[in-house]
Amino acid sequence: MSMEPTRSRSLVPWALQSHRNGAITFGAGLALLVAITGPSYVAAAKAIAGGLQTLGAQAGPIAQQFAFLTGPAARLDTVGGYLSYKVFGSISLIVALYAAVQGAQIVRGSESKGLLDLWFAAGRSRSEIFRDRVLSFVAALIAIVALIYLGTGLSGALSNEALWASALGQCVAVGAVGLVAFAVSLFASQFLHATRTASGLTSVYLVASYFLANISDSLGPVSFLRFFSPFFYYLQERTLVPGTPFDAAAVGVALGVAIAVAAGAWWLFQTRDFGGVRLASIGATRAVNYTMHRSRLARRWLWLSWIWEQRLALTCWCLGIFTLTAIEAAVVPTALNLIKHDHGALAKLGSGAALTEEQYVAFLLAFVIVVVASFMVTEVAHWVGDASQHRVDALLAHPVGQQRFVAERVGALVVMSAALAGALVLGALTGAAIGGYSLDGGGLLRTFVTALLFGFGVGGVGLLVVAIFRSAASTAVIGALLVACFFLTTISGLLHWPGWTNGPSVFDAFGSPYQGWPASGSLVYLGALGVVGAAASYLVMNRGARIAV
């Protein structure tokens, strides 16, 4: 009988399967967004005399004012130029954030679930595990980018503009940014036990570097910082804009960085304990300590305990929102000056009035609310984790009724939403102080209240989704709902759909509170989503066959 051990099988097929649904849904959603945006723009152009030429000339100066949010605007008289300005900047950031979440998950996430021990015990070496997991993500990323490419080509075909060739370079650049984000998060996760902290920190870096790349021209002596932003290399590859060549060197640098950082993560993974961190300090051996102390933090309130549990992640998100808003607000005067010098009269809007700092800030505060929505998606993932790791079981087996459980969830939700809304407002205030202008207190208060209601509303829907699905599908569902809302808000105006079609969108309900209270119906809608979502989650929980997972 041969004693030759059988070779263990690669994890790639399994890992690919685990990415399959998420990657296809994610890629298809983005592809759909791109596919519809092009024809919508053309349809809008047809409605005015002069078509795309006129629309491009009118929209160009306005778009340029928001370049620090979206990337440079050029050749808006073409569908390629418009897609590059309108959606591709956001897509590159969204793909990067997705990759950051995956980068933290593939090794550290599997490790915390105990899977790595099993794979290792099954005969896979650390290098093989690492390689298999990385390759499977790369394959998933290629699928996502391919879908975006297909969506872009389709968008061009539906708009009578051939984009198949020019889209390729820009899609490759989106993939390169995703790889850098993935590698950075993978690297960060080697130092941290919590995947959410690693992906949160990476997300802060990504969001900050996104804006840094967009405003790098106005950074003066520190403009060299742009080289540390993956989005700077992406911006060199805006091949959808007619006349922009493919810059192989820029993509090469981004890929080189991704490979180097991933190699660093591989080395760290090789030299640390499973379940450990590279820089863990080894304290002096101490005596066994049996003594129980009362906590300084009162844990009789679950909401407080839950917030305390995820304080680092919440801090990262608040810091990210604060940094993002502060950077945006701080560069507003510079951006206005640039426009004034470069475009003169073009800086004027249709009304004839030049944009003020406050109008700018109103716009950017409405933009940052997307980050609050993203936090709520991660919170839903956290609730799913509470259930799947039997923490909900443990709580409900104590004298904690389902009513109290849901009420405490709502309490945590309100406090976290308030923290995020506070970070938003503080960021705007700080940015305005740096930029040397002032903001309206009433506008900031309205923004705070509406952002709080927004977080509460989205979270309430999240509670209901988790009560219904009780699995990772909950995260996909709440993500899909938010993407659909964002999509509705983006497209309905362009397509001149009736107002009610945009009604369900939470982004539309949020509106632009800095400039004025949203319609009372919108505020009630956001609040009702929270209250009804929480109440419905209680009913589903109470009447369902499974109370806890």
Add this chain to the structure above:
Amino acid sequence: MTVAVETHDLTKDYGQGHGIFDLDLEVRAGEAFGFIGPNGAGKTTTLRLLMDLVRPTRGTASILGMDTQRDSVAIHRVTAYVPGELPEYPNHTGERILDLFAHLRGGVDPARITALARRFDLDIHRRYREYSHGNKQKVWLIAAFMFDARLYIMDEPTNGLDPLMQQAFRELLTEAKNRGATVFLSSHVLPEVQEICDRIAVIHQGHLRQVGTMSELRLSNIHHVEVRVTRPIDAQSLQRIAGVSAVDISDHRMQCDVAGNVGPLLEALQPAGIVTIESAEMNLEQIFLNEYGTDAQP
């Protein structure tokens, strides 16, 4: 007699034969009740139904006279539960976990937790993720024993504990019983069930098969008999005897299981010249294997 746990027609049907069906059970106040059965028999489902963590397809259950669904919070105030699937709190220390649950329960003396930690030799200042499985189990045992519960519902409570800690657990359970508390536990450690429990229920494929004291289960069941003889034995004649099963004959040695009276067996063996007879009461594990086959792991 006061009833601590009572179920009527309690059913949780997960489909394809999985779940628990038509369970009628009474656990008396103050007794230790063992629940044994193979993997997937429905033990954990029953315990989770009692804790209102899952809801029955039909039937009812009550604990200490209270409805498990309607009065679940009141029940949980006086019930300690050790889950089979341990909750994960990777970033918490043992102390923080116990602190959280002590606060939720209210009125827990920290000194009692300290004493329990000492008894279980658990450093509660280490992070949960650093604990071995046995140490994680200790956290939930401490959480269960940190107050004077009237009922202890425990799913595989000694899973991962070393023999010394199993002994510590048994002592705590005995103390609880002496206080008048009721214990309802499922276990894979059958000698432990034998040692701790006053009565035992055997569950198989979602159905209750037997309930009784150890002596009742022994009476209703089987002795394992081993006989040495001088002459050949007619195996077929032995198998025809009522109550005799699992006959194995080799080299003037015969083994079999006998349910009930062994007299007819001895009469049948007489012509073969009996040299020695060994008869042993089957323990719970053997009864279990005999009843449900060698592939039915308890």
